[in-house]
Amino acid sequence: MSTFRKRTRFSGRIAELNSMDSAFRDVSGGRQRCILLAAEAGGGKSRLVEEFTNRLSGRALILKGGCIEQQESALPYAPATGLLHELARLRGQSLIKSLVGCEGARELAWLLPELGELSERFDAGIARSRLFETMRKLFEELAREMPLVVVIEDIHWADQGTFDLLRFLTRRLMDIRLMLIVTYRAEEASRNALRTTIGDISLCEGSEVLQLRRLTYAEIAVQLEGLLGRPPKPAVINSVYARGCGIPLFTEALIDASGSLRANVTGSLNDYLLRAVREVPPSTGGLLKVMALGGPQITHSLLRSVTNKPDLDLVELLRPAISAGVLVPDRDGYAFRHALIHDAVRGDLIAGEKVAIHRLYADVLERGSVPSYRIWHSVALARHWHGAGQAERCLKWAWQAAGEAAAAFAYMDQMEMLKLVLAAWPEVENARRLIGADHCKVLELAADAACWAAEAEQGLAFVDRALAELDADRYGEQLAALLLQRAVMRQHSLVSGEIADLERALDHAVSPTRLRADALGQFSRALILRGEFNRAKRLGEELRDLAERLDDEEYRIEGMIIGAMLNMPPNASCIDAHRIVVGRAEQASTGRVEVLAGAALLQALLDAGEYSQIIDIGPAIFARTVELGQARYIGALVGAPLCRAYLDLGRVSEATETCERMAALDPLPLGLVHVFECQAEIAIVLGDVDRMAAAVSSLRDLPPGPQVANRMAANLRRYEIESRALAGDRDGSASLAKSALMFLKAQGGVSWPLMVSAMRVAVDTRQKDVVLELAELAGRAPRRNKVEDAENLEISAEMSRATASDINMWEAVSRSWADLNQPFRQAYALMQAGAAALNAAKRVHAARNFRQAFRLAQSVGAQLLSDQIEAFAAKARIDLRDGEDDCVGKAPFGLTDRELEVLRLIADGQSNRDIARNLFISSKTASVHVSNILSKLSVPSRGAAAAIAHRLRIVELT
Structure with a gap:
């Protein structure tokens, strides 16, 4: 094979x-x-x-x-x-x-x-x-x-x-x-x-x-990354995981030599999969063909009805397939052991066999001789009548199944059933009368289902077909509905034209109807996403007025959501407003606004730095999004605040798991922005160069949509700075810091995380002009919450490193991040506080800060930061193991902490220049310390001072 x-x-x-x-x-x-x-x-x-x-x-x-x-x-x-x-x-x-x-x-x-x-x-x-x-x-x-x-x-x-x-x-x-x-x-x-x-x-x-168990979704993703040489797209992971069932060999077989996903498995693999099937007795093989068109799993009762065989005879036919590993018992029936075996058996059928078997299933299901399976029952009937070539019966059952699927939020099933309706339509003379809707209306419903299922490419195709059929002069409101569908799919696909569609939809939805309310709500949220708050506010107010005229609770709630989103900054009263909206949405039992309200609340809590509250309510909101069938559409927007909250609190494994769940939803590009940004943030904490490079590359591959253009531009600059810094590319990170300054000066908005990263690198690379200009920008920038207050303080502390790093300022930064429960950023601030304490000859102070920083960095798995703290401590001869802060002891002869450090280095035979470099002080300061040591020890030379130090065990031999 x-x-x-x-x-x-x-x-x-x-x-x-x-x-x-x-x-x-x-x-x-x-x-x-x-x-x-x-x-x-x-x-x-x-x-x-x-x-x-x-x-x-x-x-x-x-x-x-x-x-x-x-x-x-x-x-x-x-x-x-x-x-x-x-x-x-x-x-x-x-x-x-x-x-x-x-x-x-x-x-x-x-x-x-x-x-x-x-x-x-x-x-x-x-x-x-x-x-x-x-x-x-x-x-x-x-x-x-x-x-x-x-x-x-x-x-x-x-x-x-x-x-x-x-x-x-x-x-x-x-x-x-x-x-x-x-x-x-x-x-x-x-x-x-x-x-x-x-x-x-x-x-x-x-x-x-x-x-050996089958590989998990995340493990298949790692395997695919190795095969492809790049991070796989969520859609590829989903497809391979579903078809290959977590079996490593099948994963390899589903990827071709160019690294692309195979539409069909190779002939050799197909033969391999069918080998066990062909070795069973012919009667069992015939039964497997019947089962293959029944689905991956089939109940015993349905199989008995379709084959019209007694239970014991049926079991005897099934036993060889079970013994051969083709089938496995599955609750009240049987399942093919692998999805690929099922595909291979089904693909091995010839046309005549398929038609006959589909007819068998359809007859049995339509007679109702097996228990009803709700949506599955009508869906199965539609598929089997389609396979049997019975267009009218297919259309009838597919239309019924589409309605049932919509009621159960099964949007993918709804879309697939409407596709069957459209496929059968040309072969049914009275199609419109049979289902009570015209062809254009079916296309509109299919587009709506595709939108909710996050199948934008198919949805846009449905809209374009419908628009080509529609008489805009006679059916203005239907035109507006189609334009709204296209706008939301363009938004989530990050392509242009969304605002033009929304403006045109409002022009055609002029009557005070739910359609106009839809347009006002969608348009307001699109403007908020782009940062056009004033215009969004006007449309939001019109929506609230219209909701009252219509006496419609759903649109009242949507108006409240928009009002709360525009209520800046996200303080306690703003968050309370969001909570009230969520409560109203839950009582109204309207899935769409319930999810919108939940997503808005989580984002407000994230902006306010209320991470514990996000973790308390976020998982339930995320689960509700899945339950309501809106996971692919909005799941990543709900999951991102939860992931960031876990990460900020130092719960990296849970943040990583949440990010993987977001990616597994296979969101559209707008959702992928959140997925890849979360991946980049995780990489920063872990100090993972490869993960960061992959996240940056994935973000760059997304369409440059106007919806999040400013946000992506700022974040990409920050992640590229961090990526170069993690890789040790000093020149590259310096250049990017200067470029970030130019971007920030030209941009109307403010990105505090970008300013922090740029300032740190500018100080590290001694770009004084950049440091001063960034400090000036930060001084003028508005601060909306405690997080931005802490970032502003960190920028000032970073600036102090350009001259003499300020211990008090860094410890204040540490306290700010501690108040926000952000251990990673607190650990970094403590490391800098420790370095500043060393420069000020406060060794005990430095040891305390380094130890606490090291514990925090280790607790979140921040290996690179842990290594940096260890390097600082090693140069200063500070033991990071837990101990009392006064473990260094009082130095004899009246030596200060700094003089004791210098004496250790003298005993090692280091010159004044070496001492200055190791202790981050000037050569002149080192010379002063050496002179003071010689005076206090009453010795004439450095060699004599070293001898006393070793003889009296003032310092340990190295």
Whole structure:
């Protein structure tokens, strides 16, 4: 089977690798271990073994052998033969002969003829016993030299002799440095010989069974990134995960050599998937064809009705497919074990078979001879009548299913059913009369469903078809509805034309109706997104007036949402207003405004720095968004404040998990802005250069939409500055800091995070003009909340580093971030406070700050920041381990803390210049300290001062 294989990243299996590492440590200590590694076909057994053995890095002799699939019977002792070939290749035949002797070599010659003359065998039992003893002796001798790792793969294809050899070795080799790794397919474990062998071996001392699960969504994403060489798009991850079911081999098979997603699997993989199907009896194979058109899962009752077979007869037909691993029992029915097996069986059907089978299902479902499945029932009927070529019946059931799906917020199902209505329409003479709607109305509904399902490309196509059919003069309001749909899809796709559509929609929706209310609400939110608050306020006020005229609670609430969003800054009264709106929306039981209200509240809480409150209510709002079928549409906008709150509070793993859930929704570009920004923020905290570069690249690949142009421009500049700084590119980050200043001066708005990043880099790279201009900008910029107050204070503290870093200012910054419960930013401020304390010769003060900073950085997993703190502390000879702040002790002879530090360096033989560089002081200041030390110690030279320091143990020898 030919698949695209590019081994760049190993994904998942951390627990299994740890278990194997632990087993190898036991082996190195003289204890034999056996790992039984089970997984389904393609589950990654060989890849895990490869990863593990590669990590051993010359610490063991590794021999590999495998069983070979044969049509008739298993090849005798195939893995033992493979092991001997491998050993001969690595060490030579002469070594084998020297280890087992001439007699032993003749025994092994039955497996490896190159070892010489065959032993004469008269009794098969005795001959086998000799062979087993010779293999035992060979392994014992090899393990004396160094630990021996023996890998035997695919024992589900083994002969009985190999099974017996494995049992023998696991019982007779208990106290040698041998690690035996045996792999097999889990679905084959029901075979009697294999099951018995696994059971016997697993009971031996030192044996452990590792069952490889399928990879998770996040692990598949990592695997795909390795295959593609870039972060995969959420849509690609979703498709591969759904079709490949988390099986590593299938993931590789679904990506072609160019790194693109395959529309269809390769012929070789298809043959591989169908092999087990073709090996079952013909009657079972026929049943599998029927099941394939019933879906990935099918209930026993439906299958019984469709096949018209008694229960016991049906079970007998199903049993071979279950034994072969094609099907698995699934609650009250059966499921194909892999989605790709289901696809392969369905794809193997010819046209006539499909029509006949679809007709069987449709007849049974329409008779109602199986329990109703609500939406599924009508959806299934529409699909089966479509497959059976019955256009009128398909149209009837698809229209009913679309209505049911809309009522249940199943927008994707609604869109798919309306597509069937449109497909059947040309073949049904009385289509309009049959469903009570014209073709253009169906297109409008399909566009609306596509919009809510976040399928913008299809939705825009529906709108364009409808607009081409519509008489604008006669149907102005329908035109306005279509324009509103196109506007929201353009917004979420980050393409231009949205405002023009909204303006035109308002021109056509002139009557005081719900349609005009829709237009006013949508237009107001679009303007808020762009920062055009005055115009948004006017439209919001008109919406509130119209809602009262209509006496419509939904639009009253929407008007309140817009009013609360425009209520700046986000103080306590503003947040209270948002909470009131959320309560009204929940009581009104209107899903659309409930989600909008929840998203607005979370954003207000984020702007106000109320992170704990976000964590209290955010998960429920996110879950409600999914429940209401609006996850792809607005899920990322709801998830982003939650992710940022977790991150700011130092709960990085939960922030990462939330970000992954946002990405898994496969949002449109507007939602992806939030996903990639969250990824970048996580990368900053972790100090992860690769993650940051990937996030920046992903943001740059998004369409340059006018909806978030200013926001993206500011954030991209900040992330690029941070990316260059993380990578150690001093010149690049300096240039970007200067560019950020130009951008900030030209921009009407203010980006405090960008100013903070630019100021830090400008100070680090000694750009005095940039530092001064940034400070001037910050001094004029408005501050809306406690977060921006803290950022303003941090900018001032950064500026102080350009001359003499201010301890008090940095400690004030630290307190500000502590008040906001932001441990990462507090740790950075404490690090700078510690450095400032060192410059001021306040060693105890510095030690306290460094220790607290280090604990905070470690608690959030900020490795790069932890390393920076350790570097500062190491230069100052400060122990970061927990201890009392006065652990340094009082220096004798009246030496100050700073003089004691200088004396340590004198004792190390450092010059005044070296001392100045290490303690971040001038050479002149270092010279003054040295003179004071010589005077206090009453010695004439630096060498004498060093001798006293060592003799009296004033400083420790290094």
